[in-house]
Amino acid sequence: MAIKVDRVLDAKGLACPMPIVRSKKALEELAAGQVLEVQATDKGSLADIQSWARTTGHQYLGSNQEGDILHHFVRKSDPSEVKEQRKYPNTITNEQLEQRMKENPNVKILDVREPAEFAFSRIPGAISIPLGELEQRINELDQEDEINVICRTGNRSDMASQLLNEKGFKNVKNVISGMSEWKGFIE
Amino acid sequence: METIGLKGMTAGELTKKVLDNTELFILDVRNDSDYDDWKIEGATIESINVPYFHLIDGVDDVLDKIPDDKEVVVVCAKEGSSVFVAGQLVEQGKHHVSYLVGGMKAWSEHLEPVKVGDLQDGGSIYQFVRIGKGCLSYMVVSNGEAAVIDTLRMTEVFENFAKEQNAVIKHTLDTHLHADHISGGLKLAQHTGAKYWLPPKDADEVVFNYNQLDEHAEITVGNTKIHIQPVYSPGHTIGSTSLIVDNQYLLSGDILFVQSIGRPDLAGKAEDWVSDLRNTLYSRYKRLSEDLIVLPAHFGKATELGVGGKVSARLGDLFKENPGLNMEDEAEFRKAVTENLPPQPHAYQEIRQVNMGKITPTDEEQRDMETGPNRCAIHDK
Structure with missing residues (x-):
């Protein structure tokens, strides 16, 4: 691997x-x-x-x-990850996302953690684009999709959500608390 | 890259100090889970655990915990980290600091021979205390011949000891198919031309030739009067067989210990073997002489070590004092030997496979499989 x-x-x-x-x-x-x-x-x-x-x-x-x-x-x-410094207003909780996935199997999950984190534990079907590569790989995503952005604790995904919003994505939600508290199915 | 002035202490030297009740302070630098699982213990041993990875940038945090008035031994898994930490302690001006040569691996493999007593017609019986793991082997020596019972993997120790006694090893016996350690019985027999004995009911799956250790077996060592009498005593395993040596000693295998009794679950048959175990302990053993000296194959606690490290007790005394022999109620007994048992010994299933001859791991792999305490008694933590 x-x-x-x-x-x-x-x-x-x-x-x-x-x-x-x-x-x-x-x-x-x-x-x-x-x-x-x-x-x-x-x-x-x-x-x-x-x-x-x-x-x-x-x-x-x-x-x-x-x-x-x-x-x-x-x-x-990263000391900043434990501090609350989220700015993006449009959020969804882990539990709400689990519910959303049941209602709509096509809901998009964007995981912005590092590939090594993604490799060891991820939500099935999630797309992996690390935060540092998001800007140059933004074309891999569709602006019309409902995109739920997830990381470990909700901070990197906050920054990713802001970036997507600036680039014209309208239906973006930051998932809190993220993978560290994820109770649903993982692979 | 050893610090000048830093000395190593061998497992043998450390064993002597533990058995002599020397005051010792042990700084164990393995990670906390390894320490919680298995550590060096003794009546006069004080030990603390600070993993080496907290001491990479210096030992300032532990300096004030290290006593100046007693010997300090730094211990780790293999040796490397203890040399690293002990060296820093010496550089910081701590004296009387040494490291355990070969680490817990060497500690686990050290055997200390202790004379148990003399036999009626000349000859002696010796106990080999594997202090780091709680295993006990025995050698009966008489008139130039020897038998080794529950031989451990370190067979050269027995070969050398027999040589010193001018004795030829004629028999090696296992009281049962062991699950907590790798038997050296077959290997020692092959090296010395001795006969290897194993209870047939434990040998269903073994892939080598052996002599059947059952109640019909006639085993003599040296003088014909020194007789080894097998007593079928199932419970820990279905084949478990005790040995009466010279009408004086009861080698009880993993059935009866000094402060506990054997567990019946290591071959996966706890429920089936409970009544065998009870029958052995509460009726077969009851019919034996109370003056027999019980010599078990294990000990679980440092408090079971007697003078010079010897582990033994009079059978009659155990009937009075051993909690495992004092459960009148059968349901209470059943509960005690099947519920809330301590964790099973490390790699016990693989160890049974090795002892059946089905797998042949390398020496290094065998060492790793045996890491940790034996936990063959129901009261072992």
């Missing part, structure tokens, strides 16, 4: 504690919101990277294994 990331750290062949020491350093050099892939062969790194991310507030996205190599995905935490 090829997942788009911002940086790949090769920690293959390194024994504990080096995979986590190197991950920490690599993450420090990334910008908030960017995703790091750590490639490691130390089996202990799987449990350790989860505990480490949980206690430091970074977002552990998931891991997969190819042969002897473990690929871990971690997204650098």
